[in-house]
Amino acid sequence: MNIFITGVAGFIGFNFALNQLKIHNTKNFRIYAIDNFDNYYSTKIKKIRVNQLKSYKNFIFKNIDIKNKKKLILFLKSKKIDKVYHFAAQAGVRYSAINPKKYIDVNIKGFINVMDATIKLKPKIIFYASSSSIYGDSKNFPLSETNELNPKNIYAFSKKLNEKYADQLAKFSKTFFIGLRFFTVYGEFGRPDMYIGKLIGKINKKKVFEINNRGNHSRDFTYIGDVCKILDKLSKIKLKSRHTILNICSNNPVNILKISDRILKDYGHTKIKYIKLNSLDVLKTHGDNKKVKKLIGKFKFTNINDGLNKTIHWFKESKFAKYY
Numbered sequence: 261m262n263i264f265i266t267g268v269a270g271f272i273g274f275n276f277a278l279n280q281l282k283i284h285n286t287k288n289f290r291i292y293a294i295d296n297f298d299n300y301y302s303t304k305i306k307k308i309r310v311n312q313l314k315s316y317k318n319f320i321f322k323n324i325d326i327k328n329k330k331k332l333i334l335f336l337k338s339k340k341i342d343k344v345y346h347f348a349a350q351a352g353v354r355y356s357a358i359n360p361k362k363y364i365d366v367n368i369k370g371f372i373n374v375m376d377a378t379i380k381l382k383p384k385i386i387f388y389a390s391s392s393s394i395y396g397d398s399k400n401f402p403l404s405e406t407n408e409l410n411p412k413n414i415y416a417f418s419k420k421l422n423e424k425y426a427d428q429l430a431k432f433s434k435t436f437f438i439g440l441r442f443f444t445v446y447g448e449f450g451r452p453d454m455y456i457g458k459l460i461g462k463i464n465k466k467k468v469f470e471i472n473n474r475g476n477h478s479r480d481f482t483y484i485g486d487v488c489k490i491l492d493k494l495s496k497i498k499l500k501s502r503h504t505i506l507n508i509c510s511n512n513p514v515n516i517l518k519i520s521d522r523i524l525k526d527y528g529h530t531k532i533k534y535i536k537l538n539s540l541d542v543l544k545t546h547g548d549n550k551k552v553k554k555l556i557g558k559f560k561f562t563n564i565n566d567g568l569n570k571t572i573h574w575f576k577e578s579k580f581a582k583y584y
Contacts, residue, residue: 261289264341264383266326266374267348268293268313269306271451272389272442272487276345279488281316290318292339294332296325300352301453304583309449326370332377341381343495346374346388349418352453353393353540356415367418375429385436385499387491388426391419392443392480392509392545401513402548405441405505413540423505430503437502438494443509443547447484447567448574452584455479459520460575461584463528473537475517478544480509483567486559493556509547510561519568526572 263280267273268291277291295310297303313319324331326348350356350366371388378386395403396410411417426437450457462469487508494506524530553559562570575581 261342262340263291263343263345264336264339264378265291265293265345265347267295267346268321269295269297269310270347270351271449272445272484273345273347274309274313274449275447275484276347276488276491277313277319279492281313281319283492285316285318287318290320292320292336292341294322294324294326294335295348296323298350300350300355301451302583305449305452305580308580308583326374327365329373329377332373336377336381339381341378341383344378344383344386345491346371346386348374349389350415351451353413353415354538356413357540360414363414363418367415368421371418371422372425375425379429379433379435383435385438385495386426387438387440387494388422390423390439390441390505391416392441392507392547393542394419394423394441395542395545397542401544401546402511403507403546404548405507405551412542427503433502436499437504438499439503439505441505441507441547442487443480443482443507443545445482445484445487447571448578449580450484450571455516456519456523456571457584459523460527460581463523463530464582464584466530468531468533469520470533470535471516471520472535472541473543474534475515475520476543477516477541478513478546479516480511480513480545480547481519481564481567482508482510483562483570485570486510486562490552490556490559493559497555506552506555507547507549508552509549510564511547511549512561512564513544513546514564522568523572527575
């Protein structure tokens with residue numbers, strides 16, 4: 261079996277690739293993967309991730325930008341790809357106000373490039389990353405996949421367009437599509453631009469950490485280990501619908517102050533500054549995970565305390581934490 265992963269130097273792409281290489285460490289399994297080491301956050305971290313994956317002989321990597329459709333097609337030419345996992349994207353809600361064009365070029369045009377290049381290979385299934393940001397602000401929780409979508413920024417809007425484009429492709433293709441609405445994924449080797457990574461970074465550098473909206477936010481934190489297990493299970497099930505949208509979430513929102521208090525207690529201390537609400541942020545995310553659990557069967561999500569234990573332990577013990 262051959263799988264193709266975009267954004268393999270990213271948090272989710274890297275962890276999923278590592279998970280699959282450990283499970284399928286055989287001659288009959290290959291991962292073809294790409295990334296462009298975009299400098300939105302530390303390229304050092306991204307290169308360390310990829311170098312770790314390169315220790316596996318059945319991991320084949322190429323530095324390719326998804327905006328370059330010709331290079332994508334050339335890399336995939338003559339390859340038999342069974343499954344596609346499209347994780348490459350320009351991340352960051354707040355950065356979307358600074359550089360909106362990048363989200364159009366990468367998340368919309370780049371998405372179309374990847375879909376067009378891979379659909380020709382007739383893979384059995386294409387997974388692609390969407391986001392909980394697509395829901396916008398809501399008062400009806402937990403959010404189900406049928407809820408109204410109200411994206412508040414270009415990042416969320418780009419994810420909504422991705423889902424619409426995949427929906428059209430599914431109507432004229434024998435390939436199955438699964439859109440993954442990820443809810444605040446955290447864990448080992450997490451993104452340094454997200455809440456936990458930011459706080460760890462400020463502690464390491466002994467700098468002030470700013471907490472938005474005085475900490476009056478709740479997030480449906482979802483452990484990366486659970487994400488990898490769910491993706492593996494989804495790859496093995498028989499789908500009925502050509503295009504399926506799924507919330508990937510723990511269904512357990514937690515106030516961010518609880519997270520910061522725990523990290524400050526168990527990892528290290530730094531000064532905290534409370535700042536006003538950022539208009540691009542949503543106040544709460546809380547997803548309904550009934551649909552994904554119905555598809556994959558009985559599944560126990562990692563408790564937030566256990567997930568934080570693993571995350572904090574990794575940052576304490578890892579030689580790479582210094583790059584945050």
